[in-house]
Amino acid sequence: xxxxxxxxxxxxxxxxxxxxxxxxxxxxxxxxxxxxxxxxxxxxxxxxxxxxxxxxxxxxxxxxxxxxxxxxxxxxxxxxxxxxxxxxxxxxxxxxxxxxxxxxxxxxxxxxxxxxxxxxxxxxxxxxxxxxxxxxxxxxxxxxxxxxxxxxxxxxxxxxxxxxxxxxxxxxxxxxxxxxxxxxxxxxxxxxxxxxxxxxxxxxxxxxxxxxxxxxxxxxxxxxxxxxxxxxxxxxxxxxxxxxxxxxxxxxxxxxx
Amino acid sequence: xxxxxxxxxxxxxxxxxxxxxxxxxxxxxxxxxxxxxxxxxxxxxxxxxxxxxxxxxxxxxxxxxxxxxxxxxxxxxxxxxxxxxxxxxxxxxxxxxxxxxxxxxxxxxxxxxxxxxxxxxxxxxxxxxxxxxxxxxxxxxxxxxxxxxxxxxxxxxxxxxxxxxxxxxxxxxxxxxxxxxxxxxxxxxxxxxxxxxxxxxxxxxxxxxxxxxxxxxxxxxxxxxxxxxxxxxxxxxxxxxxxxxxxxxxxxxxxxxxxxxxxxxxxxxxxxxxxxxxxxxxxxxxxxxxxxxxxxxxxxxxxxxxxxxxxxxxxxxxxxxxxxxxxxxxxxxxxxxxxxxxxxxxxxxxxxxxxxxxxxxxxxxxxxxxxxxxxxxxxxxxxxxxxxxxxxxxxxxxxxxxxxxxxxxxxxxxxxxxxxxxxxxxxxxxxxxxxxxxxxxxxxxxxxxxxxxxxxxxxxxxxxxx
Numbered sequence: 170x171x172x173x174x175x176x177x178x179x180x181x182x183x184x185x186x187x188x189x190x191x192x193x194x195x196x197x198x199x200x201x202x203x204x205x206x207x208x209x210x211x212x213x214x215x216x217x218x219x220x221x222x223x224x225x226x227x228x229x230x231x232x233x234x235x236x237x238x239x240x241x242x243x244x245x246x247x248x249x250x251x252x253x254x255x256x257x258x259x260x261x262x263x264x265x266x267x268x269x270x271x272x273x274x275x276x277x278x279x280x281x282x283x284x285x286x287x288x289x290x291x292x293x294x295x296x297x298x299x300x301x302x303x304x305x306x307x308x309x310x311x312x313x314x315x316x317x318x319x320x321x322x323x324x325x326x327x328x329x330x331x332x333x334x335x336x337x338x339x340x341x342x343x344x345x346x347x348x349x350x351x352x353x354x355x356x357x358x359x360x361x362x363x364x365x366x367x368x369x370x371x372x373x374x375x376x377x378x379x380x381x382x383x384x385x386x387x388x389x390x391x392x393x394x395x396x397x398x399x400x401x402x403x404x405x406x407x408x409x410x411x412x413x414x415x416x417x418x419x420x421x422x423x424x425x426x
Numbered sequence: 427x428x429x430x431x432x433x434x435x436x437x438x439x440x441x442x443x444x445x446x447x448x449x450x451x452x453x454x455x456x457x458x459x460x461x462x463x464x465x466x467x468x469x470x471x472x473x474x475x476x477x478x479x480x481x482x483x484x485x486x487x488x489x490x491x492x493x494x495x496x497x498x499x500x501x502x503x504x505x506x507x508x509x510x511x512x513x514x515x516x517x518x519x520x521x522x523x524x525x526x527x528x529x530x531x532x533x534x535x536x537x538x539x540x541x542x543x544x545x546x547x548x549x550x551x552x553x554x555x556x557x558x559x560x561x562x563x564x565x566x567x568x569x570x571x572x573x574x575x576x577x578x579x580x581x582x583x584x585x586x587x588x589x590x591x592x593x594x595x596x597x598x599x600x601x602x603x604x605x606x607x608x609x610x611x612x613x614x615x616x617x618x619x620x621x622x623x624x625x626x627x628x629x630x631x632x633x634x635x636x637x638x639x640x641x642x643x644x645x646x647x648x649x650x651x652x653x654x655x656x657x658x659x660x661x662x663x664x665x666x667x668x669x670x671x672x673x674x675x676x677x678x679x680x681x682x683x684x685x686x687x688x689x690x691x692x693x694x695x696x697x698x699x700x701x702x703x704x705x706x707x708x709x710x711x712x713x714x715x716x717x718x719x720x721x722x723x724x725x726x727x728x729x730x731x732x733x734x735x736x737x738x739x740x741x742x743x744x745x746x747x748x749x750x751x752x753x754x755x756x757x758x759x760x761x762x763x764x765x766x767x768x769x770x771x772x773x774x775x776x777x778x779x780x781x782x783x784x785x786x787x788x789x790x791x792x793x794x795x796x797x798x799x800x801x802x803x804x805x806x807x808x809x810x811x812x813x814x815x816x817x818x819x820x821x822x823x824x825x826x827x828x829x830x831x832x833x834x835x836x837x838x839x840x841x842x843x844x845x846x847x848x849x850x851x852x853x854x855x856x857x858x859x860x861x862x863x864x865x866x867x868x869x870x871x872x873x874x875x876x877x878x879x880x881x882x883x884x885x886x887x888x889x890x891x892x
Binding site: 250315316319320322324325326328351391394397398401402403407409410411 | 573574
């Protein structure tokens with residue numbers, strides 16, 4: 170099944186400069202903030218970029234879409250730090266070419282993916298893909314899985330980000346979901362973690378179908394807590410030094426039928 | 427730990443009037459890093475106090491050879507001390523450094539309002555949030571980060587103190603210091619060298635590896651010790667960031683003349699040990715009458731001698747033999763075991779390859795096990811702990827050192843002409859650790875040099891009786 174999916178994925182996209190995608194088989198996923206007896210959320214199969222989008226790839230996008238140049242992008246869509254690490258509209262230090270692009274807003278990331286006929290992954294899709302270890306679709310129970318992620322979260326970002334692909338592929342063939350940069354998701358702001366995380370358990374759960382920290386399935390999963398916490402601190406125009414993105418596609422569009 | 431810098435914030439007076447009911451004079455808060463406290467407030471009216479605080483994630487030193495990624499307010503653990511007056515309006519600007527991996531916020535227990543400011547100050551990396559509050563209640567309050575997962579943000583060092591002076595002010599004292607306890611959870615055990623990651627499981631189990639004052643082992647001892655002179659009054663602003671442990675705060679050799687219980691308005695007098703809850707505080711005042719070292723401890727005493735909760739106030743001045751004749755009575759607080767635990771599993775313990783290694787590793791063993799009594803400079807404490815520096819007792823026959831460590835030492839001995847009659851417990855150290863620490867001692871503080879081998883230690887260990 171996995172071999173088949175890889176073959177499909179390899180032939181699926183031939184856009185210049187676009188990251189290759191791999192199939193993530195759908196499955197059931199229990200959102201962090203659902204309670205033990207809440208229904209599992211079904212995630213359909215989808216395609217996900219193998220790597221985060223690099224500076225080089227983003228440059229090609231900007232060349233074709235000048236409205237997204239550093240000096241041209243409207244301020245309601247990007248903060249003033251947009252592409253801060255680029256020297257000018259169309260150049261950056263050579264060392265950064267294969268590093269993930271950062272200082273990009275949700276609007277910019279969304280436009281990039283759309284320009285390739287793709288879209289940003291949903292939180293549920295991202296989390297499902299990120300559950301995988303190198304050997305299992307759900308590697309979250311392997312010893313050391315959470316600690317490894319947590320160790321990365323606890324360190325400040327380096328001045329120059331490493332190139333993409335530095336970490337081994339996970340079960341699905343996807344690299345760098347953990348350990349390189351945070352990533353935008355399509356519905357990042359739908360998470361019901363507020364600025365006052367301790368109060369979230371009193372959010373009207375009937376209304377929103379979700380609760381707070383005390384209702385979490387696995388309160389020990391601090392790594393997931395931190396992703397949800399991070400996402401909830403964002404606004405769509407924010408551009409951060411350690412926040413990049415990758416694109417996803419539906420089964421249909423990726424298959425071309 | 428990261429240098430005692432005095433942070434004086436920059437003025438942004440232009441946004442000062444947001445939400446102010448009445449125009450108050452605007453002033454910038456003076457912020458200090460521990461153990462310093464901003465000067466007492468002289469003005470007799472209220473002001474709008476502007477505070478700029480930055481959250482920073484950076485590598486610091488937890489203990490000799492042990493590094494840790496601290497998350498902090500203002501670059502220090504505990505964070506910058508804030509001082510305002512009852513009735514002041516505080517305009518708070520929280521900036522999260524662009525290199526931060528995490529969003530942060532601040533919950534000040536001095537705030538009357540939902541979350542103590544947490545929602546209003548929730549800040550992504552590279553952003554600044556602004557909010558304002560009125561300091562309605564006087565007292566010494568903890569502030570901390572309240573971003574999910576709250577426990578981890580606190581465990582990494584995100585806490586500090588804000589003092590709201592009562593309208594009439596606090597009684598004047600000669601010296602004020604800022605001391606805040608915290609517990610830390612690392613993958614490696616106490617003293618294990620290297621960059622140690624946060625250990626979530628230990629934190630949930632409340633199984634602390636380090637319990638320290640001001641963020642690191644040794645931040646208030648040796649050259650970093652607090653100072654005072656005989657006859658002076660000293661005030662300690664004591665906080666406890668937790669995240670888990672309640673402190674039994676005690677100063678060996680002093681009685682607190684006044685304790686502002688739990689940092690509030692109730693005054694209690696003649697207190698030996700005061701409880702400082704996690705997320706709480708106490709203000710303690712005392713006059714120092716005799717010279718010597720006063721030892722700050724969490725009197726849950728294994729934390730002091732085995733996990734780092736030790737500080738020191740070095741008091742200089744003339745003896746008063748009536749108040750204190752000279753013999754210390756602190757021997758009862760000595761640990762019965764030692765800090766270094768048996769290694770298990772796959773840990774690769776570095777072995778000394780040469781004399782230089784031995785001295786280097788030996789210093790770590792010394793700092794973790796011996797320093798609390800024999801002192802960082804090997805000088806010991808008069809009439810309680812014999813000196814190791816230029817010690818005739820030790821230099822004459824270094825094997826005595828092996829015996830003392832392996833079997834303990836009690837009863838009268840004479841060192842450099844001074845008589846000692848106290849108890850040293852046997853230390854649970856490995857043979858190579860003993861060889862290392864004694865080699866370190868032999869090559870420090872004017873001692874005669876040379877080397878102790880593992881074989882020498884084994885020989886003594888095998889001898890029956892001693």
